Amino acid sequence: MKPPHRSRWTGLAAVLVAALALASCSPGDLGSSDGDKVSLTFLVDNSDASVRPAEGLAKAFTEKNPDVEVKVEVRPQGGEGDNVVKTRLSTGDMTDVFLYNSGSLLQALKPAETLVSLKGEGFLGNIQDTFFPTVSAGDEVYGVPIGGAMGGGVLYNRAVYDRLGLQVPKTWAEFMANNAKIKAAGVAPVIQTYQDTWTSQIFVLADFHNVAAAEPRFAEDYTANKTSYARSPAALKGFQRLQEVHDAGYLTADFASTKYEGGLRQLAAGEGAHFPILTFVVGTLVANHSDQADDVGFFALPGDDAAKNGLTVWTPAGIYIPKTTEGAKLKAAKEFLAFIASSEGCEAQTKAYAPTGPYVVKDCPLPDDLPRAVRDMLPYFDAAGRTTPALEFVSPIKGPALEQITVEVGSGIRSAADGAALYDRDVEKQAKQLGIPGW
Known part of the structure; x- marks a missing residue:
């Protein structure tokens, strides 16, 4: 899908629009000492993986466009951050541009009502077609990508594996057997970081390749309310495995109070052997633990069938x-998005934060000195049938309470079956709010 090209404004039109916008601004809106500079505010979550690339983009864009200043603001991650975004959009208090999820969570923002459509903008031609469905509603496109594609799976300490003579597991049974040997050696087998509640979801969400391999129609039937996590044996396994590692005593002792940066420290130091997580955190690993970064590898979350x-x-x-972004700020915001969706934008991000996977902007090669964990991920992309988009990119439905439910299951507070059933009710409410047929 390549959106049709729309010609640039003429110089006269741009001047008129900028003049009208300047006339309508209240004092201080543009945030410059001489009144000639447009100031854009840019809201991102407070993780290194968002802040560092955002600041790199802001700096590079401002250097290229000295008449525009981009100021990065931060918000919390997870459910608290979601509420901040939704509240600021509903009250008209959102920043000029902002970072948010692509896929199903975007639909909850009601993009047709709250976001500027980018359909027809020439810079969309720089983006790979596979990205557009994740930032679209109907025929309209609303976003450009930041960062690269990433995998959900397990970061592991290679030094621990080498010392114990372990092999990378391809089945869940092999993974649990490795955990038993690791615990016997006095190392915590599985790091969890439930202080950052979003990290509790990985055993469920990253298992979707295995779900789709067992039930190829799951996403379609899930969207149509013909199956669910509690009703599907394959989908229920994600909750069961979350409970299983807890009940086996395989978690780090401080799993309830640790944030993901602390989990990366434990992994780098060999205090824990496995960390189920998304690969975007590898940049933080490299930034904070550069001497140990090559000791950390990555593998996909194992399922039941090694062949799949x-x-x-x-x-x-x-x-x-x-x-709410209008006038001169809207023009500058679109220019900023055009920069992000360019090879220069990729270069600015790469300098600021180690890439966590392939970019989806065209002509953006990855550097040769990728972290070991990212290199481990790339072969999955090179082989047919070895990658599957996460469920939130092939279904518009994702219940907002999943991270709280998986904390409870992963902490032994709630059983896997109860957690799956509770999440099904959360999904039902979300589907009805979105008006999905069949609900």
Whole structure:
């Protein structure tokens, strides 16, 4: 899908629009000392994986466009951050541009009502077609990608594996057997970081490649309310495996109070052997633990069948413009998005934060000195049938309470069966709010 090209404004039109916008701004809106500079605010979550690339993009864009200043603001991650975005959009208090999920979570923002459509913008031609469905509603496109595609799976300490003579597992049984040997050697087998509640979801969400391998129609039937996590034996296994590692005593002792940066420290130090997580955190690993970065590898979350072993893939997050951005700021915001969706934008991100997977912007090669964990992920992309998009990119439905439910299951507070049933009710409410047929 390549959106039709729309010609640029003429110089006269741009001047008129900028003049009208300047006339309508209240004092201080543009945030410059001489009144000539347009100031854009850019909201991102407070993870290194978002802040560092955002600041790199802001700096590079400002250097190229000295008449525009981009100021990065931060918000919390997870459910709290979702509420911040939704509240600011509903009250008209959103920043000029902002970072948010692509895929099903975007639909909850009601993009047709809250976001500026980018359909017809020439810079969309720089983006790979596979990205557009994840930032679209109907025929309209609303975002450009930041960062690269990433995998959901397990970061592991290679030094621990080498010392114990372990092999990378391709089945869940092999994974649990490795965990038993690791625990016997006095190392915590599985790191969990439930202080950052979003990290609790990985055993469920990253298992979708295995779900789709067992039930190829799951996404379609799930969207149509013909199956669910509690009703599907394959989908229920993600919750069961979350419970299983807890009940076996395989978790780090401080799993309830640790944030993901702390989990990366434990992994780099060999205090824990496995960390189920998304690969976007590899940049933080490299930034904070550069001496140990090559000691950390990656493998896809194992399933039941070694022959079908593969990776669940997340497409990049999007950068969006709210409808409250107008006039000269809207023009500058679109120019900023055009920069992000360019090879220069990729280069700025690569300099600021180690790439966590392939970019979906054209002509953006990855550097040769990729971290070991990212190199481990790339072969999955090179082989047919070894990658599957995460469920949130092939279905518009994702219940917002999943991260709280998986914390409870992973902490032994709630059983896997109860967690799956509770999540099904959460999904039902979300599907009805979105008006999905069959609900």
